[in-house]
Amino acid sequence: MSPPIRFEMRRRTFLVGTASAVVAANIPWRANAQPTSLAGPERSTFTLVVNGEPRELAVDNRTTLLDALREHLQLTGTKKGCDHGQCGACTVNVNGERINSCLSLAVMHQGDEVTTIEGLGTPQQLDPMQQAFFDHDGFQCGYCTPGQICSAKAVLEEIRDNVPSHVTQDLTARIEATDEEIRERMSGNICRCGAYANILEAIHQAAGEPT
Amino acid sequence: MDFNQPADQNLFDRATVVGKPHARIDGLLKVTGTAPYAYERHDVVAGQLYGYPVGSAIAKGRIVAIDADAARSAPGVRGVVTTLDIEPLGIWNYNVARLFGGDVVEHYQQAIAVVVAETFEQARAAAALIETTYERDAIDVDLEAGWQRMQGTGEPSTQVGDVDAAFDSAAVTLDQMYHTPSQTHAMMEPHASIVDWSDGGQMTVWTSSQMIEWNRQALATTFGIEPDRIRVESPYIGGGFGGKLWLRADAVLAAIGSRALGAPVRLALPRPFMINNTTHRSATIQRIRLAAGADGKLTAIDHEAASHTLPGGRGENATAQTPYFYAAPNRRVIHHLVEMHLPEASDMRAPGEASGLMALEIAMDEMAEKLEMDPVEFRILNDTQVNPSDPSIPFSERHFVECLREGADRFGWADRNTTPGGRREGMWWIGHGMAGAYRGHLNLKSGARATLSNGRVIIETDMTDIGTGSYTILAQTAAETMGLPMGRVEVRLGNSAWPVSSGSGGQFGAASSTAGVYAACVALREQIAERLGVSDPEFSDGNVVAGDNVTPLSAITEELSAEDSINFGGFQTEDYLMATFGAHFVEVAVHVATGETRVRRMLAVCDSGRILNPITARSQVIGGMVMGTGGALSEELAVDLEHGFFANHDLAGYEVAVHADIPHQEVVFLDTVDGVATPLKAKGVGELGVCGVAAAIANAAYNATGVRVRDYPVTLDRMIDQLPAV
Numbered sequence A: 001m002s003p004p005i006r007f008e009m010r011r012r013t014f015l016v017g018t019a020s021a022v023v024a025a026n027i028p029w030r031a032n033a034q035p036t037s038l039a040g041p042e043r044s045t046f047t048l049v050v051n052g053e054p055r056e057l058a059v060d061n062r063t064t065l066l067d068a069l070r071e072h073l074q075l076t077g078t079k080k081g082c083d084h085g086q087c088g089a090c091t092v093n094v095n096g097e098r099i100n101s102c103l104s105l106a107v108m109h110q111g112d113e114v115t116t117i118e119g120l121g122t123p124q125q126l127d128p129m130q131q132a133f134f135d136h137d138g139f140q141c142g143y144c145t146p147g148q149i150c151s152a153k154a155v156l157e158e159i160r161d162n163v164p165s166h167v168t169q170d171l172t173a174r175i176e177a178t179d180e181e182i183r184e185r186m187s188g189n190i191c192r193c194g195a196y197a198n199i200l201e202a203i204h205q206a207a208g209e210p211t
Numbered sequence B: 001m002d003f004n005q006p007a008d009q010n011l012f013d014r015a016t017v018v019g020k021p022h023a024r025i026d027g028l029l030k031v032t033g034t035a036p037y038a039y040e041r042h043d044v045v046a047g048q049l050y051g052y053p054v055g056s057a058i059a060k061g062r063i064v065a066i067d068a069d070a071a072r073s074a075p076g077v078r079g080v081v082t083t084l085d086i087e088p089l090g091i092w093n094y095n096v097a098r099l100f101g102g103d104v105v106e107h108y109q110q111a112i113a114v115v116v117a118e119t120f121e122q123a124r125a126a127a128a129l130i131e132t133t134y135e136r137d138a139i140d141v142d143l144e145a146g147w148q149r150m151q152g153t154g155e156p157s158t159q160v161g162d163v164d165a166a167f168d169s170a171a172v173t174l175d176q177m178y179h180t181p182s183q184t185h186a187m188m189e190p191h192a193s194i195v196d197w198s199d200g201g202q203m204t205v206w207t208s209s210q211m212i213e214w215n216r217q218a219l220a221t222t223f224g225i226e227p228d229r230i231r232v233e234s235p236y237i238g239g240g241f242g243g244k245l246w247l248r249a250d251a252v253l254a255a256i257g258s259r260a261l262g263a264p265v266r267l268a269l270p271r272p273f274m275i276n277n278t279t280h281r282s283a284t285i286q287r288i289r290l291a292a293g294a295d296g297k298l299t300a301i302d303h304e305a306a307s308h309t310l311p312g313g314r315g316e317n318a319t320a321q322t323p324y325f326y327a328a329p330n331r332r333v334i335h336h337l338v339e340m341h342l343p344e345a346s347d348m349r350a351p352g353e354a355s356g357l358m359a360l361e362i363a364m365d366e367m368a369e370k371l372e373m374d375p376v377e378f379r380i381l382n383d384t385q386v387n388p389s390d391p392s393i394p395f396s397e398r399h400f401v402e403c404l405r406e407g408a409d410r411f412g413w414a415d416r417n418t419t420p421g422g423r424r425e426g427m428w429w430i431g432h433g434m435a436g437a438y439r440g441h442l443n444l445k446s447g448a449r450a451t452l453s454n455g456r457v458i459i460e461t462d463m464t465d466i467g468t469g470s471y472t473i474l475a476q477t478a479a480e481t482m483g484l485p486m487g488r489v490e491v492r493l494g495n496s497a498w499p500v501s502s503g504s505g506g507q508f509g510a511a512s513s514t515a516g517v518y519a520a521c522v523a524l525r526e527q528i529a530e531r532l533g534v535s536d537p538e539f540s541d542g543n544v545v546a547g548d549n550v551t552p553l554s555a556i557t558e559e560l561s562a563e564d565s566i567n568f569g570g571f572q573t574e575d576y577l578m579a580t581f582g583a584h585f586v587e588v589a590v591h592v593a594t595g596e597t598r599v600r601r602m603l604a605v606c607d608s609g610r611i612l613n614p615i616t617a618r619s620q621v622i623g624g625m626v627m628g629t630g631g632a633l634s635e636e637l638a639v640d641l642e643h644g645f646f647a648n649h650d651l652a653g654y655e656v657a658v659h660a661d662i663p664h665q666e667v668v669f670l671d672t673v674d675g676v677a678t679p680l681k682a683k684g685v686g687e688l689g690v691c692g693v694a695a696a697i698a699n700a701a702y703n704a705t706g707v708r709v710r711d712y713p714v715t716l717d718r719m720i721d722q723l724p725a726v
């Protein structure tokens, strides 16, 4: 494949085009003799069930679930904050559990049910958790927000299922959605805008408990 | 519109929309994940390739050679451009280090190559194949040594009275050293851009920037092209905090990649690369000396500080507030810039005051204790209504004393234990602390276009919303001015095709850009009046009312459009000092055995002019309090002294506050307006929230334990060996 623009090989003069004419810039171009498509084992074809819909994907095995969603399915509601499992912005629900989608390769999820923020609601029809975030201004820049919302929904499920956390005091009693339990369980979702206090109120609203 | 004298009574004093709580108009998009951020613009141009950056592995020196052969022939790679391949690119006004081009390395992780491939995975893998040979120069990254060299030298920036004489004769004095570490913005959306410069003609940039026009100008300077060949779009920004004020390597590398490959290129800075590649808030070393009479009145303030910067940069001026905050007849203020070979120090939320108040407000606490005074009363006693460094200049509005009194009242300050280490609950020492907050207010010229179309008003401006609520407050301003409900106003932001605004930074955005939208709406009103042949009509309830003549705006079928800017006159800075004020009150618990500090309760009282929307303003302040909590207890960029870089360059190593760190927060806005500031009588609030918070926490930790920590963050290792016996 030949490159769309050839560059003069003159080193260290970076000429730029004018509005009327394209002038060659000297960024050296090396025609690439390698095949541009990947062969066999480096690539996989599989199906994810995303927001209830089977989606066939053929991607590089190194593709994370996060990038499969954002880049290949163009479901960009799920965010990339760190790509290293450190921020929670990429939280989605897989087969009923929340995970950091940046820490999981897409190819590991053949047949899995993935729910993203797009699967929860739309601007015209919000999920109760989305509505609660909206009502309590549980965000500012909005970048951590889909992850917070996906996490928050799972947190309430985990509490309902009596799954203990680091701050659970009594393992024999029914776990309540207290401030402390919610804060602890949400702590993998960083909000640098600092909307935590509002997010807590929102989660209480969605939990149907007095705020 | 020229703003050449303080605003009189005007429509905003009778406002029905401005100043009222209104949910964010961009909120539905944000809670559904449908607001498109920079890296998500798959739709804007076809055939986008993936760029991946490579950074320098040394802090200073020269690149001798870069071997990119393996990368160039790696699968899917369409091209590699190294910094040796091109001339050094231009450097715009507020950038310090060169973003790309040439063989000189000025800091660790400075961009030295960009790999462009068909997929992200291919680009990333190929980037790892690039081999670079360096010639490494000696580095100096020791701020303490710089301080030792520079202490006591140089010309003070403020010098009033005779400081030395005041200290000699003072009844009570304080002389202490304080340290604040370097901090990083850590906004959740990494710097990212998609650039289409395929044909070398028009350059289109979809990016994440607080300042559209600065970004465009910086691109023009960097590439030596005319600004009118560049269009920049940034409608949604995943946080900035000062880190996205400037053009950064994401856009530059994507532009180079696009130019080289003749295709649009998308590039996001990988998180572990960001902290050393982009800017940060410099560490500071501060010496504060206070002198007072036995009556508690300060007689002298002497503040000397140092911060680091690359040669030619601005550092972090921790003395920013000291000329103005407290009264005292004698004063000396000096800030030393120590040139060091760390990445570029630059602005982060409340640059200057954030670090300065971390120290000054501990010093005030210590001084109150020496004077055996209540720290609230001590601050009240030393209030000033004029610039203490130039008493002929009054503050436009200053209600710091009311902040202190209101806060003390609401917090129950009077009931606290005043003996350090005197209150224990189970395994925790309980303490209370407070601090004052000061942040200067500044306006920038700001423009907008207002268009009447089918009974609706559309606002277009290059203003940005970085989470601050710009969309909403600009809609409120237009609704108020045009007499329309919010539902009939549309706001379009973040596009260089639209009039140049103040942008978002330095807490100037809200006040400046709402004034700009007001100016545009007034111009539109004039056009409408002219069109209808009426003079001085009222705009209310969707109608244009001139005497008995009532015309619904929706009856005007022709599209009318007006553009204007607000120009702020010199009187604001010549005749007045404009600033915002606050008081923070905090309760902490310090673990009796480990020294771990937990914040249990926070209250802020703010005096920052008219609050345009109490919901979004409150969010700004609580967000500042969260960042201040991180600054107090955990945030610290650790410097590798040998190699000259920040070692904890990701979100695992750099610890910001998380849910579990933040208690209930209360925010009170005093009902103040400032007619000197803008026609809406508004000032900034977004940076005020972070100012003073950390010191309030440090003071509370002292009250809890009797351990005075003057070096941030207040981590357990700084407490544990001095904790009271249990």
Ligand code: FES
Binding pocket: A079, A080, A081, A082, A083, A084, A085, A086, A087, A088, A089, A090, A091, A100, A101, A102, A103
């Ligand atoms: S992007 Fe996955 S945890 Fe940050």
Ligand code: FES
Binding pocket: A138, A139, A140, A141, A142, A143, A144, A145, A190, A191, A192, A193, A194, A195, B188, B238, B239, B467
């Ligand atoms: S809303 Fe900006 S990071 Fe959470």
